Amino acid sequence: MTQFSPEVLTRAADLIRAAESVAVVGHVRSDADAVGSVSAMLLSLRRLGKQAVGVVGQPMAFSANLLSIPAAREIELADTLPEVDLVITVDCGSIDRTGLLSREIAEKWEQTLVIDHHASNPGFGIVNLLIPGAESTTTVIRELLRELDVELDRDIAHCLYAGLVTDTGSFRWGRPAMHELAAELMRTGIDSRQIGVDLIDSTSLVDLQMIGRVLAGVETERIGALTAAVLVAERDVIAGHSDAAVESLVDFVRALEGTDAGVVFKEMAPGFWAVSLRSSVINVSRVAVALGGGGHVPAAGYTAQGSIESVRADLTAALARMGVPDPA
Template identity: 55%
Template structure:
């Protein structure tokens, strides 16, 4: 079914609703929070009682609070009752965190908006576009279909997702520049937005980065070379998650490495693993390991010791071998 047909189906669900819960993914990034906030504002403009939620107790990174409406997003473990649920930027229902089980029982009242290539479509209506640079890219098109009037606050949320999910426009289709130009016309201070989301740091944060980066290692995984950072629990517990999550960008293009991985031990014995590559399909690798994502950017969860978690990744890479050699399209 075409995306425009799905826009129509989603609009019918909206027309029958009064209250809407908008949900972003665990450990939210700027695309998740930008999508939640822009959608809440758009739906309120349409006269709906809309509110944003993330299914976890931990607070969101402070830099995301600069996105208009982010301070109103509720971090919770109980899904509120609503007429309709709009799930944004979640590549699978597991990414909704504490809401997963309750949301699965409400599939008939759920819309998913997402751009992850591994998303199976877990809602009544699925607005999926794997060519989209960000979830906010899809929302921008949907809002136009809904005749939503873009305001400076909505534009800010949409731009935040586009900026960060393209790593400052390092990859994507020509249309992403058109979208950025159109959003800038609503009076956005793009220099300030970039600084707030990507540049601001502290001396302590820089020391943390240096401490972790100094332990970077290269490992051979069959025919591929893997650049690895391990952010263990003792090092990152209580520290800035924004800084820790940003580490993957530092190993993305290490000279001589085919792909990069960052193991983040937020909970003892459990690692959130981020994968990036300009040459290999790390999305395929992440799916094999129980996760998901895009061709060049993906992630999964590993359990055990540092050695066991790394050995599992290396073994999976060897097993998949040449099947990972999927070229990265210029439009991804």
């Protein structure tokens, strides 16, 4: 995996300075870090005099609460890349996370700058600005903006804070530096309380009822050497609900008493599952990578196809192959 160095930061900034037009690509099923990263880059690039467009390679709209992030409404849903000098992917832990744009990005890797914080990112651009220890991709972008001499204003700070507060679980995990960055962003005058309400606290009655139906089916299961809390969110239950509500399901099982891990199987389309893994005992990014996904040491995910029985069996087999130690 490509490691971060000051030289990479300089090379990333040089790519941006040389470009006149830029497409900033966020990952499919966007979260606040993805949308905040795209939006922060759009605003910053325009401050630098660049033509910039934000795109996500999927047909379905992302969660409405993410539209509270400045410039989020300008992000386009697309199946092709615009003609630009430079492509910047943000918060995409692997090229498949760029969705419908992945083939074009693979072909244009020499025109692609990858900005990310996922430990499993292999790097798929001509320059890969990867800082696995960073709490969010917006944290990485803050370092890049410093290199580009882009001063923070309230809107850019709002975008950066959106990724930081959500990817740290409202500052429950991360380095001391995350609080220093939060303080810097808050000094621009952002309303941190309202950002938290918009991105974390706000929910609808129908979404809350859906969460209740899924949680009613929670069970504990021995998966390999682990005791896991498992949720299965079938398509007919989660269809039509916000991405934010569906993604929040894993928060209820990430640290259930008496378990070592949390697993959520989300049926995004018939027979197509997005699997979220959480653990403070094992490196779940290794598990996710083995199954074609990626992520962080305590939080990762992957996608799979088939019946729920076969998908669950594949996860158990992957853990067994890896020889995951018994946490007891």
